[in-house]
Amino acid sequence: MSLIETDDVDGAESISLHQRILSDIREKILSGAWAPGHRIPFEHELTTEYNCSRMTVNKALSQLAKAGLIERRRRSGSFVRRPQSQAAVLELHDIRIEVEALGLPYRYERLEQLKRRSNAEDRALLGLSAAGSVLWVEGLHFAGERPFALEQRLINLSAVPEAGDEEFLEIAAGPWLIGRVPWSEAEHRIRSMAADEAIADALDIDPRAPCLVVERRTWSAERPVTHVRFIYPAESHTLVARFTPSQG
Amino acid sequence: MSLIETDDVDGAESISLHQRILSDIREKILSGAWAPGHRIPFEHELTTEYNCSRMTVNKALSQLAKAGLIERRRRSGSFVRRPQSQAAVLELHDIRIEVEALGLPYRYERLEQLKRRSNAEDRALLGLSAAGSVLWVEGLHFAGERPFALEQRLINLSAVPEAGDEEFLEIAAGPWLIGRVPWSEAEHRIRSMAADEAIADALDIDPRAPCLVVERRTWSAERPVTHVRFIYPAESHTLVARFTPSQG
DNA sequence: ATGACGATTATGTATATACATATTGGAACG
DNA sequence: CGTTCCAATATGTATATACATAATCGTCAT
Numbered sequence: 089m090s091l092i093e094t095d096d097v098d099g100a101e102s103i104s105l106h107q108r109i110l111s112d113i114r115e116k117i118l119s120g121a122w123a124p125g126h127r128i129p130f131e132h133e134l135t136t137e138y139n140c141s142r143m144t145v146n147k148a149l150s151q152l153a154k155a156g157l158i159e160r161r162r163r164s165g166s167f168v169r170r171p172q173s174q175a176a177v178l179e180l181h182d183i184r185i186e187v188e189a190l191g192l193p194y195r196y197e198r199l200e201q202l203k204r205r206s207n208a209e210d211r212a213l214l215g216l217s218a219a220g221s222v223l224w225v226e227g228l229h230f231a232g233e234r235p236f237a238l239e240q241r242l243i244n245l246s247a248v249p250e251a252g253d254e255e256f257l258e259i260a261a262g263p264w265l266i267g268r269v270p271w272s273e274a275e276h277r278i279r280s281m282a283a284d285e286a287i288a289d290a291l292d293i294d295p296r297a298p299c300l301v302v303e304r305r306t307w308s309a310e311r312p313v314t315h316v317r318f319i320y321p322a323e324s325h326t327l328v329a330r331f332t333p334s335q336g
Numbered sequence: 337m338s339l340i341e342t343d344d345v346d347g348a349e350s351i352s353l354h355q356r357i358l359s360d361i362r363e364k365i366l367s368g369a370w371a372p373g374h375r376i377p378f379e380h381e382l383t384t385e386y387n388c389s390r391m392t393v394n395k396a397l398s399q400l401a402k403a404g405l406i407e408r409r410r411r412s413g414s415f416v417r418r419p420q421s422q423a424a425v426l427e428l429h430d431i432r433i434e435v436e437a438l439g440l441p442y443r444y445e446r447l448e449q450l451k452r453r454s455n456a457e458d459r460a461l462l463g464l465s466a467a468g469s470v471l472w473v474e475g476l477h478f479a480g481e482r483p484f485a486l487e488q489r490l491i492n493l494s495a496v497p498e499a500g501d502e503e504f505l506e507i508a509a510g511p512w513l514i515g516r517v518p519w520s521e522a523e524h525r526i527r528s529m530a531a532d533e534a535i536a537d538a539l540d541i542d543p544r545a546p547c548l549v550v551e552r553r554t555w556s557a558e559r560p561v562t563h564v565r566f567i568y569p570a571e572s573h574t575l576v577a578r579f580t581p582s583q584g
Numbered sequence: 585a586t587g588a589c590g591a592t593t594a595t596g597t598a599t600a601t602a603c604a605t606a607t608t609g610g611a612a613c614g
Numbered sequence: 615c616g617t618t619c620c621a622a623t624a625t626g627t628a629t630a631t632a633c634a635t636a637a638t639c640g641t642c643a644t
Contacts, residue, residue, distance in 0.1 A: 104627060118520040119557045130594065141629050146595075162595050163637040170515065176524050178426040178577050267418055272366040276424050276577040280528040280548035280570040298546035298570075300528035309367045322528040322546075329426050329524040352597065378624065389599050394625075410625050411607040 105140055109148040117157055117168050124170035128158065176331035180276070180302070182263060183229045183237055183318070192231040196260045199290070200226040203245070203252060214244050214312040215305065221245040225256050228290060231324070235291045238319040247311045265306075265314060273307040278327065281319075291321050298322040353388055357396040365405055365416050372418035376406060424579040428524065428550070430511065431477045431485055431566070440479040444508045447538070448474040451493070451500060462492050462560040463553065469493040473504050476538060479572070483539045486567040495559045513554075513562060521555040526575065529567070539569050546570040 116122045129137065134145040149166055152158045160166045187194040202224045206214070210222050223243040229236045241261050243251045248269055256264065281301045288295040300320045306313045364370045377385065382393040397414055400406045408414045435442040450472045454462070458470050471491040477484045489509050491499045496517055504512065529549045536543040548568045554561045 106627070118518070120518045123518065132594085142595095143630085144628065146597095147627095150596085160595065161637080162635070163593055163639095165594070170518075176426045176428060176522065178424045178524075180424060267372070270366065270368045270372065271419065274424065274579045276426075276575075276579070278526060278548070278575040278577070279573065280546040280568075282546045282570070296544065298528040298530045300526070320528075322530070325527065327524075327526040329526070331522045331524070354597075380624085390625095391600085392598065394627095395597095398626085408625065409607080410605070411609095411623055413624065 105138065106144055106148050109134065109138055109140075109145060110151060113148070113152060114157060122168050124168050126168045127165045128168065130165055176329040178276070178327060178329040180304070180327075183239075183260070184263070187229065187231040187236055190231060195230040196227055196258055197230065198225065198227040198255075198257050200224070201256060210242055213242055213305075213315040216244065216312055221252070223251055225261050227256065227260055229260070234324075236320070236324055238287060238290050239316060240319070241314060241316040243314045244312050247308065247313050261314070262316065269306075269308050269313055271306045271308045271313060272310075275305045277301075277303040280322075283319075283321075287319055291319070293321045300325050300327070302327070353386065354392055354396050357382065357386055357388075357393060358399060361396070361400060362405065370416050372416050374416045375412075376414045376416065378413055424577040426524070426575060426577040428552070428575075431487075431508070432511070435477065435479040435484055438479060443478040444475055444506055445478065446473065446475045446503075446505050448472075449504060458490055461490055461553075461563040464492065464560055469500065471499055473509050475504065475508055477508070482572075484568070484572055486535060486538050487564060488567070489562060489564040491562045492560050495556065495561050509562070510564065517554075517556050517561055519554045519556045519561060520558075523553045525549075525551040528570075531567075531569075535567055539567070541569045548573050548575070550575070 113122075113128065116128075122128060128149075131142050131145045131149065134149075135142050138145065149158065149160065153160050153166070157169060158166050159169045181189075184194045184196075204222060204224065206216060206219050206222045210224075211217070211219070214222070223245055225239075225241045225243070227239050227241075229239065239260060239262075243261065243265070245252050248265070250268070251261070251265070254261075254264065279301050281299050282296045283291065283293055283299050285295055287299065288297065291299075293299075299322060302318045302320070303315070304318075305315050361370075361376065364376075370376060376397075379390050379393045379397065382397075383390050386393065397406065397408065401408045401414070404419075405417060406414050407417045429437075432442045432444075452470060452472065454464060454467050454470045458472075459465070459467070462470070471493055473487075473489045473491070475487045475489075477487060487508060487510075491509065491513075493500050496513070498516070499509070499513070502509075502512065527549050529547050530544045531539065531541055531547050533543055535547065536545065539547075541547075547570060550566045550568070551563070552566075553563050
């Protein structure tokens with residue numbers, strides 16, 4: 089409300105006008121009232137409809153355009169776009185949080201840790217061009233008494249030398265790295281795999297049982313930081329991704 | 337540019353000032369120069385640094401805040417946030433596009449189609465409360481001669497009655513639905529599973545071989561539209577998700 | 585008919601200004 | 615010494631205005 093005349097004295101939640109315009113239009117689009125291709129009112133029309141300045145309307149429309157809901161064309165107006173990219177937001181929680189959300193006690197146990205000069209495979213996984221030291225850590229996440237996930241991690245010690253002095257005995261390297269290294273990019277690969285002998289043994293499942301594998305590579309300012317592979321027994325884990333076209 | 341004095345006569349790409357401020361600050365954060373917790377300059381300081389009005393600076397900072405890179409506190413200033421939500425953008429392409437990207441000929445073949453009154457399982461999958469007609473379609477996506485994915489789909493005919501008149505013989509229901517129904521929300525579940533007899537037979541793989549299962553539920557304006565399950569043989573498919581903290 | 589050109593129009597980006605709001609820090613007071 | 619309260623301050627949101635830019639439409643001459 090602030091300094092504009094308060095002639096909209098209705099329900100009057102303290103929502104900014106800008107927010108109201110935004111959600112009004114979004115609602116019209118998502119409900120299908122304004123189908124793809126439909127020309128939405130010109131800025132100056134919305135200006136009179138909402139009794140506000142063009143700047144306010146413009147800000148809302150620009151935001152909708154940036155979110156991909158509408159397309160703006162000079163001299164022609166703004167048009168509803170059809171949702172095209174099948175992109176979903178995938179949340180990859182911290183495993184501890186995930187386990188505790190299930191109401192089970194969480195525990196981490198390190199299996200193996202090794203500092204070594206990077207071999208060709210390490211460099212391929214991390215995306216490194218030159219040789220250098222890496223840290224290899226393998227550990228198990230437990231939910232109660234049952235193994236929940238096996239973690240195999242490679243850390244680029246040229247990027248995070250301090251990690252070389254750590255013993256990841258009871259806390260996983262993930263939480264340690266987050267908060268210490270500002271990461272700028274990550275890539276995930278998700279696939280299905282049959283457990284081999286070693287994995288089946290660690291996770292206490294049958295050999296050849298299906299597993300969900302999530303691999304993540306992380307960069308910080310162009311430099312590879314870590315490559316981690318989480319292996320979940322099929323029964324224990326489902327990834328959930330949700331998507332709403334606009335996240336304004 | 338425009339009406340401000342053009343004393344920045346350097347390289348002068350036609351990038352708006354607002355964009356420049358935005359990417360400058362983003363760069364400082366992502367490179368680690370400004371670590372999490374760091375207080376970034378006040379708006380009035382940036383105003384003199386970039387020689388522009390507070391509105392311009394404010395717009396850039398608000399955008400960074402909305403993207404989750406910084407946190408703004410009244411009277412205290414703006415601070416670099418530590419990346420916390422492990423959210424990734426997952427692109428789920430159209431299967432045809434995916435196959436053709438591999439350079440293989442794409443083909444779809446319908447296996448089974450059935451119109452029926454929804455049973456309890458159907459309603460659970462679709463998230464329906466009341467009974468009604470549903471359409472069940474099962475089909476196979478081929479890459480060359482090999483089965484690429486098995487599709488099992490349930491369509492809520494109360495939401496999309498026209499689908500009841502379609503025969504999804506050679507085009508999958510997915511592409512047909514998109515463009516016809518404006519969908520407002522979708523949920524994905526990704527998991528690993530061992531193929532049972534029927535699936536192994538359809539996909540021409542060994543029984544008990546691991547598969548990647550992607551399930552998607554779609555809503556249009558609060559109403560469930562469809563539930564689809566894609567089953568990929570483990571070798572044929574990896575989902576890739578990429579994430580950069582800011583998508584300004 | 586057709587093509588060039590200028591007027592018109594809608595959006596894009598910036599300005600200066602105004603007032604609201606939340607929070608902090610310190611002064612005044614019990 | 616602690617508590618209350620006020621002033622200062624940084625951000626939040628809106629205004630009116632100005633000029634730039636791109637695209638379209640109609641006019642006019644060829």
